[in-house]
Amino acid sequence: MNTLDRKIINLLQKGFPLSEQPYLEVAEQLGIEESELIHRLADLLEKKTLSRFGPMYDAQKLGGAFSLVAINVPEEEYDRVTEIVNSFSEVAHNYRRDHDLNMWFVLATDTPEKIHAVNSQIEKMTGLKVYNMPKLDEYYIGLNLPV
Amino acid sequence: MENKIVLDELDRKIVELTQSGLPLVSRPYDDISEQLGIDPSEVISRMKRMLDSGVIRRIAAVPNHYALGYKANGMTVWDVPDDKVNELGQKVGQLVFVSHCYHRPRFLPEWPYNLFAMVHAHNRDDARLLVDKIAEVIGSDDRGHDILFSTQILKKTGLRFNQ
Numbered sequence: 311m312n313t314l315d316r317k318i319i320n321l322l323q324k325g326f327p328l329s330e331q332p333y334l335e336v337a338e339q340l341g342i343e344e345s346e347l348i349h350r351l352a353d354l355l356e357k358k359t360l361s362r363f364g365p366m367y368d369a370q371k372l373g374g375a376f377s378l379v380a381i382n383v384p385e386e387e388y389d390r391v392t393e394i395v396n397s398f399s400e401v402a403h404n405y406r407r408d409h410d411l412n413m414w415f416v417l418a419t420d421t422p423e424k425i426h427a428v429n430s431q432i433e434k435m436t437g438l439k440v441y442n443m444p445k446l447d448e449y450y451i452g453l454n455l456p457v
Numbered sequence: 458m459e460n461k462i463v464l465d466e467l468d469r470k471i472v473e474l475t476q477s478g479l480p481l482v483s484r485p486y487d488d489i490s491e492q493l494g495i496d497p498s499e500v501i502s503r504m505k506r507m508l509d510s511g512v513i514r515r516i517a518a519v520p521n522h523y524a525l526g527y528k529a530n531g532m533t534v535w536d537v538p539d540d541k542v543n544e545l546g547q548k549v550g551q552l553v554f555v556s557h558c559y560h561r562p563r564f565l566p567e568w569p570y571n572l573f574a575m576v577h578a579h580n581r582d583d584a585r586l587l588v589d590k591i592a593e594v595i596g597s598d599d600r601g602h603d604i605l606f607s608t609q610i611l612k613k614t615g616l617r618f619n620q
Contacts, residue, residue: 322518328501328508331483348481361613362519364479365504367472371462371512378561396612406609407532411568414532415612441564447543449558450550
């Protein structure tokens with residue numbers, strides 16, 4: 311990752327314009343050609359330096375539901391349980407964490423009922439207790455990592 | 458808890474077409490409007506409305522924090538009195554290094570924590586310093602806390618909404 315990449319990442323984390331030629335606008339701010347910006351972005355996404363680029367939707371405001379779920383998975387069953395959990399398209403991401411509750415995943419579904427349906431299916435398939443921790447209140451969401 | 462915003466079919470189609478990312482072409486919103494057979498300005502105005510109402514949190518690049526050297530991804534969790542969780546959540550959420558801050562249910566006895574704050578740091582020691590800073594903000598209402606570091610990404614796809 312070179313200096314230009316860093317500048318692009320720092321700038322685009324803050325936002326991207328809703329205008330006819332948004333790449334041109336951003337490229338001008340960076341003092342580069344529009345085509346170069348597009349090329350660099352494609353490359354950063356391809357190399358997975360950026361995990362996403364575009365609008366971030368609020369699942370709840372779309373009428374959907376969202377929850378954070380944890381499981382205490384015995385070490386010898388970790389691979390099997392990972393495979394089961396990840397097989398659900400409703401699982402948006404899943405992290406291993408160092409705690410007794412060692413698997414933490416986010417569910418996104420179109421209705422709140424489906425959160426419970428997916429959780430019960432996961433409990434049934436894994437034989438493990440699922441800790442459903444939907445947000446009760448949200449205080450802040452925003453990520454800005456200077457590079 | 459939160460207001461539901463009414464989206465029509467066209468809004469939902471825009472969501473569907475953009476949820477995995479914006480087209481990397483000079484006129485990305487034209488690209489979307491062509492697929493929908495509508496005017497580009499219509500796509501922009503509808504997305505602007507979704508941005509204003511919070512349906513779109515923001516349009517931006519999301520870095521893969523691991524790739525950027527933020528290797529210590531810590532979920533800090535706090536047991537604070539229920540009647541103070543909102544006040545404390547607001548304060549913790551305002552700290553610059555906190556990326557998400559939520560009130561979530563406890564599962565007693567094994568999970569006493571009701572306030573979650575995500576922190577990202579270059580290493581675990583730095584992350585622990587951030588925990589100390591949060592502890593200062595919470596003060597005597599801190600009845601116990603922990604930090605859960607992620608040790609592996611098992612799955613990471615963007616959110617997908619089926620229409």
